[in-house]
Each structure stands twice: as C-alpha cells, then as structure tokens.
Amino acid sequence: QAQLVESGGGSVQVGDSLTLSCKVSFDIPKYYCGGWFRQAPGKEREFVASINWSSDRWNYADSVKGRFTISRDNAENTVYLQMNSLKPEDTAIYYCAASRAVFTSQQGRFEYWGQGTQVTVSS
Numbered sequence: 001q002a003q004l005v006e007s008g009g010g011s012v013q014v015g016d017s018l019t020l021s022c023k024v025s026f027d028i029p030k031y032y033c034g035g036w037f038r039q040a041p042g043k044e045r046e047f048v049a050s051i052n053w054s055s056d057r058w059n060y061a062d063s064v065k066g067r068f069t070i071s072r073d074n075a076e077n078t079v080y081l082q083m084n085s086l087k088p089e090d091t092a093i094y095y096c097a098a099s100r101a102v103f104t105s106q107q108g109r110f111e112y113w114g115q116g117t118q119v120t121v122s123s
Contacts, residue, residue: 033051038092
C-alpha cells in the first residue's frame with residue numbers, strides 16, 4: 001500500500017524557518033510529481049507547491065513565492081518543503097501528496113496523500 005509520511009512540523013515564531021520532509025513509499029509509481037498542500041482551520045485545503053520528477057519544473061502558490069522552496073531527493077524517495085520567513089497565516093496542517101501526472105498543481109490529480117503535519121506560527 002502506497003504511503004507518504006510527513007515530518008518536520010512544529011511550533012515556531014514569526015520569521016523562523018522549518019523544513020518539512022515527506023518520505024514516499026516505493027509502492028508509488030516511479031516518476032511521480034510531488035506536491036505540498038495545506039489546510040488552515042476553517043478553510044479548504046489549498047495548493048502550496050509542486051515539483052516534477054527531474055526537478056526542472058516547479059510551481060508555487062503566490063502566497064509562498066520567494067519564501068518556500070520545494071525540492072526532492074529521488075534516491076531517498078523524499079520530497080522537501082523549506083519554509084522561510086514564516087508568518088502566522090502559514091499556520092496549517094501541511095500535507096504531502098504524489099501524482100502519477102508528469103507535472104501538476106491541481107489537487108484533484110494527486111492520488112496519494114500523507115496524514116499531514118501541523119505547522120503553527122506565533123507572533
């Protein structure tokens with residue numbers, strides 16, 4: 001059974017940095033597109049960032065551009081999200097996802113999901 005396991009969440013102060021990791025099981029088809037999404041309290045889950053297999057295509061939500069960086073290590077089957085200059089509005093549960101599509105940012109095209117990791121940013 002395909003699994004994605006997130007780690008690295010926590011409680012930080014405004015302006016701090018965090019790096020989230022997502023370990024992807026090898027049951028997921030190779031060449032998957034990796035993505036991060038988040039869901040804040042009382043809001044719908046939204047796209048944060050995505051990256052293709054070869055790491056030469058990526059996309060970010062406008063709200064995180066210039067502050068967040070998505071990357072991956074295919075040898076370790078891990079997708080990362082480096083988050084800098086964190087703001088209170090970044091507080092959410094962050095979900096890792098994988099898509100069989102070559103590259104996408106559409107939530108509905110991600111077939112595999114992790115359980116989420118909480119990120120809380122306090123002022």
